[in-house]
């Protein structure tokens with residue numbers, strides 16, 4: 001880890017665990033057409049209110065969620081305590097706009113945190129910096145009321161510093177009422193530009209907020225969306241969203257701790273009609289690809305208004321769990337492979353420094369031979385990870401080497417013609433000491 005930018009918070013568990021669950025849950029589960037629905041459709045507060053009046057997730061059982069998450073092989077979770085619509089999932093003393101005032105009537109966060117801890121997972125809180133409900137949040141160009149005819153007049157009585165105090169107060173509640181919190185995911189800053197009125201660190205009083213977070217929860221890991229990119233210790237990890245980094249994420253040329261967050265289908269909140277669900281194999285590829293570049297995957301589920309993970313989500317989670325059960329050691333504690341090992345075509349490499357094992361994740365099953373450039377004389381033993389069946393290896397046979405100028409450093413593995421019965425087969429290489 002020595003060439004990776006140091007974090008203020010404790011990132012040791014984070015870079016080991018690699019795989020977490022994001023949960024986006026709130027009133028927007030009821031319209032079921034995107035968590036930004038209030039903003040996209042510019043729904044006025046009094047109309048959006050119907051979701052508050054009908055929020056009643058009667059089937060909510062966090063023990064079931066935690067179990068499905070743990071069985072998928074995930075090691076931490078991050079829950080939206082509040083999203084941009086301002087609705088709070090815990091019994092905050094600072095607002096009435098909270099779950100305890102809905103028909104459901106109970107705190108959602110406490111039982112969730114308890115259930116996940118019982119399964120051995122670490123706890124992360126997502127908290128929205130943005131708030132389209134709070135009366136002091138100054139209406140900007142991203143606000144649900146951005147086109148309100150009385151925007152200017154309404155803004156005259158809004159006091160952003162009062163909102164910042166509310167934001168700080170709620171963050172304090174979250175970090176004092178639920179025990180140890182391992183990660184804090186603030187979302188998000190969008191500083192004003194020439195043609196757009198936005199918000200940045202001054203609007204959140206970010207430096208003070210961050211200082212309080214670190215004081216209340218020493219060791220907590222904080223993401224990079226407080227608009228403190230240029231401040232020393234202003235963030236711990238980078239969060240590329242909905243795209244895959246092509247290399248280990250760097251800042252000013254230095255590798256950093258990073259995590260990509262991704263959805264199953266596009267929307268973060270429950271979306272009933274979205275058909276663009278990624279396959280289990282695509283999702284596993286996201287995970288493997290992240291680890292092969294020294295990063296994490298935070299994969300998101302949007303539970304329904306009844307309080308369940310829907311069938312499509314459960315299918316993916318259990319499919320990933322089936323793979324993780326047999327391939328976890330190619331993920332946990334693993335990172336990018338040392339550079340001298342070149343990545344074979346259609347593969348990703350992960351490496352476990354302590355065990356000195358290298359993993360070749362085969363995304364597209366080749367015909368009989370797998371060629372590993374730069375691996376000659378480096379391997380002591382090789383097996384398929386799914387069933388620990390040996391795979392023979394040798395230098396490229398002479399008749400093949402005679403037509404292949406790159407053969408000198410190549411190790412060739414003999415694979416069965418048939419792909420093993422697993423989404424992404426992995427060859428485990430025990431490297432020589």
Ligand code: GLC
Nearest residue numbers: 024035036187188241261268
């Ligand atoms: C965003 C979106 C959002 C989602 C989040 C996840 O910035 O506003 O709805 O919560 O990213 O990273």
